[in-house]
Amino acid sequence: MKNFTKYDFYIQLSFLIIGFLVAMIEDWGGWILFYFVVGIPQLISFLVKIFLKVKISPLFLIYGMAILPVWISLLMLTVGIDARITEIPGFIVIMALFYSPFMALLYVQESHNLYLSLK
Template sequence: MKEFTKIDFYTQMFFLIIGPVAFIMGGLSGLVLFYFIVGIPQLISFLVKLFLGIKKSVWYITYGIVVIPFWITVMILFKEKILNDFFGYILIAALLYSPVMAGLYVYDCYKTYKFYK
């Protein structure tokens, strides 16, 4: 558990630093890169922690409640290729809150890492 939290924290920090660099270098397409570069590793980390015996914090649960619907919407859009008002609202809202949630998730990884250290 201790080793996983250490690797997870440093991995999340790496991608949180690489994401804005991609945004700066890529312009408007870099914005999409930012969301996926930061978001996909966080989603994988979230799902791994979901099935491990790691203590679930309030920030972890909040992250799951507000970010998982975004990923479900993205999967529906890729599979069904439909975009109605409901899915559009979720995606627009995610553009606003995802960077904040990404920072909070990395902070939660840090607190978990310090707890096991």
């Protein structure tokens, strides 16, 4: 468990830095890449931590409640459901464009706090 949290923190920090570098190098397309470069590893890490017995903090729960609907909405939009039904998932994805970078920073901070608590 301790090794997982250590590696997880460094992996999350690395992807966050890589995501910001990609976003700065590219134009608007870079910012879209940022969401996936940072978001996919964080989603995988979040799901792994749910099934492991780790200390769940309020920040971890807030992250999950804010980010999981975004990925579910993206899945719904890519599957191609009726246009009337996709209005709400589309709104969730657009709102996530504004708060996801802050949530990514908070998730890395939470990973660091978890790593320090197990040290």
